[in-house]
Amino acid sequence: MQDSELLVWDVGDKLQVKHGDVAYWQSYDASETDRIYAVPKLVENNADQLRSQYLALIYELGEAKVKGNRVVEHLELQPGFSYWWMTLLAEKCNFSKSPQIDNVIKLMAFKAWLKGKGYKHILLVSANSKLAATMHQLANDLALGFEWQESKQQRTEESLVKHIYNRLPYSLKAFVWLSKHLISRWSLRGVGVDEWKKTKAKTTFISYLFNLVPDAPKDGHYESRYWTALPQVLEEHQVNSNWLHLYVKDAFLTNSKEVAKVIKQFNKANGGNQVHVTLDSFLNSRLIFLVLWDWFQLFRLKKSLRIALQKKSGIYWPFLQEDYLNSMVGAEAMSNLLYLNLFKSAMSALPSQEKGVYLQENQGWEFGLIHSWRAAGHSNCLVGVPHTPSKFWDLRSYFDQRNYGQFDKYSLPLPNYIGVGGEAAKKMYLDSGYPESGLIEVEALRYLHLNGTAKYHTDITVSRMSEMTLLVLGDYLKENTMQQMELLRIAAQRIDKKIKYIIKPHPACPILVEDYPELDPMVTNDPIPTLLDHCSLVYTSSTTSAAIDAFCAGKPVVTSLDPKSLNLSPLKGSEGVYFVSSPGALAAILNRIGQMKEIAGQGKDYFYLDPNLSRWQRLLKLSGSS
Numbered sequence: 001m002q003d004s005e006l007l008v009w010d011v012g013d014k015l016q017v018k019h020g021d022v023a024y025w026q027s028y029d030a031s032e033t034d035r036i037y038a039v040p041k042l043v044e045n046n047a048d049q050l051r052s053q054y055l056a057l058i059y060e061l062g063e064a065k066v067k068g069n070r071v072v073e074h075l076e077l078q079p080g081f082s083y084w085w086m087t088l089l090a091e092k093c094n095f096s097k098s099p100q101i102d103n104v105i106k107l108m109a110f111k112a113w114l115k116g117k118g119y120k121h122i123l124l125v126s127a128n129s130k131l132a133a134t135m136h137q138l139a140n141d142l143a144l145g146f147e148w149q150e151s152k153q154q155r156t157e158e159s160l161v162k163h164i165y166n167r168l169p170y171s172l173k174a175f176v177w178l179s180k181h182l183i184s185r186w187s188l189r190g191v192g193v194d195e196w197k198k199t200k201a202k203t204t205f206i207s208y209l210f211n212l213v214p215d216a217p218k219d220g221h222y223e224s225r226y227w228t229a230l231p232q233v234l235e236e237h238q239v240n241s242n243w244l245h246l247y248v249k250d251a252f253l254t255n256s257k258e259v260a261k262v263i264k265q266f267n268k269a270n271g272g273n274q275v276h277v278t279l280d281s282f283l284n285s286r287l288i289f290l291v292l293w294d295w296f297q298l299f300r301l302k303k304s305l306r307i308a309l310q311k312k313s314g315i316y317w318p319f320l321q322e323d324y325l326n327s328m329v330g331a332e333a334m335s336n337l338l339y340l341n342l343f344k345s346a347m348s349a350l351p352s353q354e355k356g357v358y359l360q361e362n363q364g365w366e367f368g369l370i371h372s373w374r375a376a377g378h379s380n381c382l383v384g385v386p387h388t389p390s391k392f393w394d395l396r397s398y399f400d401q402r403n404y405g406q407f408d409k410y411s412l413p414l415p416n417y418i419g420v421g422g423e424a425a426k427k428m429y430l431d432s433g434y435p436e437s438g439l440i441e442v443e444a445l446r447y448l449h450l451n452g453t454a455k456y457h458t459d460i461t462v463s464r465m466s467e468m469t470l471l472v473l474g475d476y477l478k479e480n481t482m483q484q485m486e487l488l489r490i491a492a493q494r495i496d497k498k499i500k501y502i503i504k505p506h507p508a509c510p511i512l513v514e515d516y517p518e519l520d521p522m523v524t525n526d527p528i529p530t531l532l533d534h535c536s537l538v539y540t541s542s543t544t545s546a547a548i549d550a551f552c553a554g555k556p557v558v559t560s561l562d563p564k565s566l567n568l569s570p571l572k573g574s575e576g577v578y579f580v581s582s583p584g585a586l587a588a589i590l591n592r593i594g595q596m597k598e599i600a601g602q603g604k605d606y607f608y609l610d611p612n613l614s615r616w617q618r619l620l621k622l623s624g625s626s
Contacts, residue, residue, distance in 0.1 A: 004119055004121060005020060005122070010131060014029070021119070026040075026563045028563055040566075042110065050105050051392070055399060058400065059403060077297060079375075080410075081368075081375075083298070083336070083337075085367040087364065089320060092395035093395075094395050094566065103128070104316050104320070107131075107138070107319075126148070126150070127150060130318040134315050134319060174333055177331035177334050181338070182288070187257050187260055188260055191277070193349070196244075199275040201275060202240070204353050207224065207243065208247075209246065209247045209262075209278060220266055226387050228446060229611075231274070233616065233622065240272070240273050242353075247278050251507070259278060263276050263277065279342045279343070295329070298328045309324060336368070339364070343368050356381070356383065357382075357383045357384075360385055362397060385419035386421070389424065420442070424606050441608055443613050447549070449527075468536045469536050470499050471550070472538075473504055476509055483541070483560065485511065488519070494584065495591055497590065500522075503521045504526070528546055538558070542562060543569070547577075548606070551577065554603070557571060558577075558578045559577060560581070
């Protein structure tokens with residue numbers, strides 16, 4: 001290999017043979033003296049600029065002209081609302097729905113780094129055909145030679161049914177998805193709708209019917225881990241409330257018939273003080289016709305918009321094309337359109353409301369909700385409340401700043417306020433250019449339990465312990481959990497201390513003891529606050545928000561980085577948090593845990609945690625309510 005050639009290595013395993021200049025696509029390990037470079041490090045070293053660059057790309061796609069009109073205008077499916085905001089491109093969910101976004105950002109970093117380096121040829125070793133296509137275009141733009149050596153792609157296990165479904169055309173997937181959804185949810189039609197139409201409450205909450213306290217539904221009592229103490233505070237102030245639920249299947253509510261029964265119990269037990277309904281309660285034949293009509297409108301626009309977006313995207317289009325097609329004619333399109341029409345039906349049936357509050361993740365359906373709320377004539381007090389801490393690389397939370405200065409009918413639909421749960425979240429929004437007038441302080445409901453922990457104080461006595469206890473907090477994505485545990489399994493062989501491993505899996509992703517005999521772990525479902533009292537160190541994946549609990553409880557936190565993706569930790573940039581991407585780095589930290597220093601005030605003011613919910617009371621004007 002000549003010095004004028006650069007090898008781009010997009011394979012999980014490291015190179016075993018010495019080469020010339022190498023750029024690792026999936027590793028943080030770099031050594032400029034050995035002419036080894038790491039693209040993930042390039043991203044982290046230029047994070048602010050790259051995030052802004054990607055947000056600008058998405059903004060400009062929406063503004064691209066097609067036959068004299070912008071894309072956002074062509075996608076006006078309802079008066080004053082552009083479907084653009086519900087697409088995967090605009091949603092920017094780079095950690096589950098749209099993983100190729102990470103490759104776009106890596107390519108942006110690589111492109112800027114590559115200029116002026118003097119290479120004449122790029123050799124790419126990768127199983128990713130989309131990366132090969134974009135790298136080839138980049139090489140052509142820079143007048144470089146290019147060769148792609150296709151590596152073997154790791155096969156993922158999938159059932160025969162899923163295998164067949166994944167190979168269907170996008171349009172067929174859309175109709176399969178709709179059929180399955182209607183069959184599984186049809187029994188919810190009309191459940192709670194009469195109570196919804198007759199409600200006297202003036203405050204509405206939109207939430208997931210998921211993460212309920214398990215025993216609460218048995219006696220008809222609504223108790224959610226998303227809202228924790230807030231329903232009780234509403235009850236104490238004798239404030240009636242409406243609850244619109246998006247049902248998500250879990251171990252406690254396994255089908256829609258059980259959901260229908262629970263909704264009826266909620267409405268009966270609360271005597272009209274709480275009105276509960278599901279979004280699927282508004283299903284009917286006419287609504288399905290409207291969904292199909294909207295789908296055919298998107299199908300009609302698919303080709304002309306694609307040509308414009310492909311031209312505007314340039315070399316990045318191979319990474320974006322799949323999200324575009326899925327959003328226009330695939331299952332994602334059908335899901336979005338169903339949500340849009342269901343919200344329109346639910347909001348128009350609801351008596352005039354003074355306040356609305358919804359769990360905010362900036363998923364596509366939320367923009368349909370915002371439009372439907374306003375189109376139905378409800379108040380100008382709609383509040384989106386992020387229920388987990390903000391993350392630098394969770395791109396859903398951020399938009400190009402030009403969006404905040406637009407006020408035409410196709411503009412980004414934003415809530416009147418975002419309810420920030422602490423100083424860290426407020427700073428992150430302000431640093432990204434979000435208007436301060438659109439932020440309002442509320443207590444972080446899911447983290448009120450931190451009032452009862454030894455927060456803001458560390459008492460690290462590991463060096464005097466004969467046995468160290470490591471608490472492992474699993475991720476909700478299987479691939480993240482597997483990467484995290486594999487890192488630990490290998491690192492454990494290099495640790496010279498006796499360690500006790502306690503593993504708490506995420507409810508959606510079990511971890512089996514028998515898979516890790518080297519660790520001899522104890523797996524538990526005990527609450528995190530209880531487990532924090534019995535550990536010396538906490539080990540998390542880069543995406544889990546549970547790391548915040550440990551951080552605010554004064555525990556040192558070690559987080560595994562997945563070099564295939566971006567650093568999605570909410571603790572990115574926080575002092576006292578250690579990020580590792582190799583077994584050696586993890587073992588080194590575990591071996592010197594006894595020498596770690598306390599961080600004075602760790603986690604202080606991270607959240608607003610007033611147990612009286614004074615900020616929520618001001619928002620909802622509960623004080624003195626009757």
